[in-house]
Amino acid sequence: MSYIERMEEQAARQSRSSKHGKASQSKMKTLIIAALILSSTSLAFCVYAAGSVIQKSKTSGSVTVTAPKYLEANETDAAKTQTDMDSPEKAAEPPATEVDKADDANTTEPGTPAQNSNPAPNQQKQAVQTKETAAQKVVYLTFDDGPSKYTNQIVNILNQKGIHATFFMIGNQLQGNEKAVKTAAQAGNYIGMHSMTHNKKTLYKSGSSAKFLKEYKQEQAMIKKIVGTTPWLIRAPYGSHPFIGKTFRDDIAAERFKMWDWTVDSKDWSYPGKPDRIIQEVKRQAHRDTEVILMHEKAQTVQALPEIISVLEKKGYSFAVYKPDQHVVVNFSKDQRL
Numbered sequence: 001m002s003y004i005e006r007m008e009e010q011a012a013r014q015s016r017s018s019k020h021g022k023a024s025q026s027k028m029k030t031l032i033i034a035a036l037i038l039s040s041t042s043l044a045f046c047v048y049a050a051g052s053v054i055q056k057s058k059t060s061g062s063v064t065v066t067a068p069k070y071l072e073a074n075e076t077d078a079a080k081t082q083t084d085m086d087s088p089e090k091a092a093e094p095p096a097t098e099v100d101k102a103d104d105a106n107t108t109e110p111g112t113p114a115q116n117s118n119p120a121p122n123q124q125k126q127a128v129q130t131k132e133t134a135a136q137k138v139v140y141l142t143f144d145d146g147p148s149k150y151t152n153q154i155v156n157i158l159n160q161k162g163i164h165a166t167f168f169m170i171g172n173q174l175q176g177n178e179k180a181v182k183t184a185a186q187a188g189n190y191i192g193m194h195s196m197t198h199n200k201k202t203l204y205k206s207g208s209s210a211k212f213l214k215e216y217k218q219e220q221a222m223i224k225k226i227v228g229t230t231p232w233l234i235r236a237p238y239g240s241h242p243f244i245g246k247t248f249r250d251d252i253a254a255e256r257f258k259m260w261d262w263t264v265d266s267k268d269w270s271y272p273g274k275p276d277r278i279i280q281e282v283k284r285q286a287h288r289d290t291e292v293i294l295m296h297e298k299a300q301t302v303q304a305l306p307e308i309i310s311v312l313e314k315k316g317y318s319f320a321v322y323k324p325d326q327h328v329v330v331n332f333s334k335d336q337r338l
Contacts, residue, residue, distance in 0.1 A: 139317040140292045141165040141309075142262065144194055144235065147177035147184075148297040155184045157305050164188045164321035166260075168235040171196035171219035178226050185227040190322040192233040192260070193219045203236075204243040209251035212236075216257060233258050233322055241332040253337040260322075260330045262294035266308075268301045275304035283311050291317070292330050 143154060146169045158165055167189055174181060185191050195203060196215040203212050216234055224230045234257050236244060241261070244252070252259060264285040271277040278300060282293060293308075295301050312319075331338050 136289070137315070137317045138290050138320045139286065139312050140290075140320050140322065142168060142235070142260070142292060142294060143301075144168045144294065144296045145170060145173075145198070146297040147173055147180045150297040150299065150302050151177065151180040151184060153302045154297065154305065155180075155187055155189065157302070157309075158189065159187055161306070161309050161319075163309065163319035164190075165319075166190045166192055166233070166322040168192045168194035168233075168260075169219075169223070170194050170198050171215065171222055172198075174219075174222050174226065181223070181226050185229075188321065190231075190233070191223055191227055192231055192235060192322065193223065194235050195219065195237055198237045200238060200243075207248075209248045212248070213251060213255055213257075217255070232256060232324060233260060235260050239332065244333070249333060249335050249338060253335070257338070258324075258327055259335075259338040260292060261332045262292045263288060263330065264291050264293040266293060266295045266301070268298055268304065269296050272298070272300055275300045275307070278304040279307050279311060282308050283315075286312060286315060286317070290328065 141158075141163075143165060146167055151167075154165070164187070167184060169181065169191060171193070181191060193216050195212070196219050197203070203215070220231060234252075236259060239261050240259060249259075264282060266278050267281050268278045278295075285291075286293070295305075309319075329336055329338065
């Protein structure tokens with residue numbers, strides 16, 4: 001082989017070696033790039049998976065947060081309210097009734113949450129209902145000792161104001177006043193019973209309920225004949241305390257009568273010619289969420305009535321009439337049967 005041939009063969013070998021090196025480098029670069037791509041993809045999947053786990057953990061945590069125990073707080077406050085109402089220091093006004101205790105319990109605010117988390121939906125609903133209940137101030141106007149020459153005047157004022165009242169009428173005065181009684185009932189007022197005689201000696205002196213119940217049964221039949229419905233609500237003349245004891249109340253309950261006293265005494269009977277004094281009495285005493293106001297069919301009461309209604313409206317009261325299917329307990333003995 002000549003020198004020139006050897007040189008050409010060596011040049012050829014170098015060329016082949018160079019091409020093989022370049023091919024190897026290109027293959028190596030391809031492998032490195034593929035590895036980087038796979039690593040990046042794997043890292044992205046890891047980041048995504050980690051984010052999903054964290055988000056799920058956060059979501060799960062919000063569900064398991066314990067809401068404030070409003071129910072337990074209400075039960076505690078209600079128990080405290082009942083204890084306060086039973087205290088002798090609360091007896092400055094007429095004896096407290098179950099209406100008073102229920103109203104005070106209604107105004108009990110839910111316990112203050114210990115956390116910033118929102119209460120459960122049913123507890124939120126309960127809190128709203130508690131506030132709505134507390135906002136409802138109701139007053140029952142009641143008139144004793146009718147029917148009389150003032151019955152129609154009282155009914156006319158009520159009609160003008162678009163409200164109703166509860167009348168406790170005396171049986172011996174029904175005859176001759178049937179039209180006024182029927183008109184009052186047809187206007188939406190409730191006609192209750194106030195005994196036949198309104199005689200303290202006859203009704204209470206014996207200590208027995210016999211004469212008392214006899215009078216109310218007689219009057220019940222008379223009112224049913226006039227208005228077409230049977231009344232069951234009674235008011236004891238001069239109030240149930242101290243005349244009506246436990247055994248007496250047992251007998252009343254056995255006859256299925258309901259008995260109302262009052263929470264506000266307007267003292268209208270003691271202020272002839274002084275309607276302003278009656279208005280002041282009502283304004284001073286009316287402060288509970290539910291009030292039953294004692295009034296009588298008197299001239300001064302007729303004069304005071306429009307302003308009494310206005311005063312109560314300004315105090316935020318709505319006016320209600322007695323309804324047997326919505327009976328509330330208002331007796332001085334707090335007897336739940338009556």
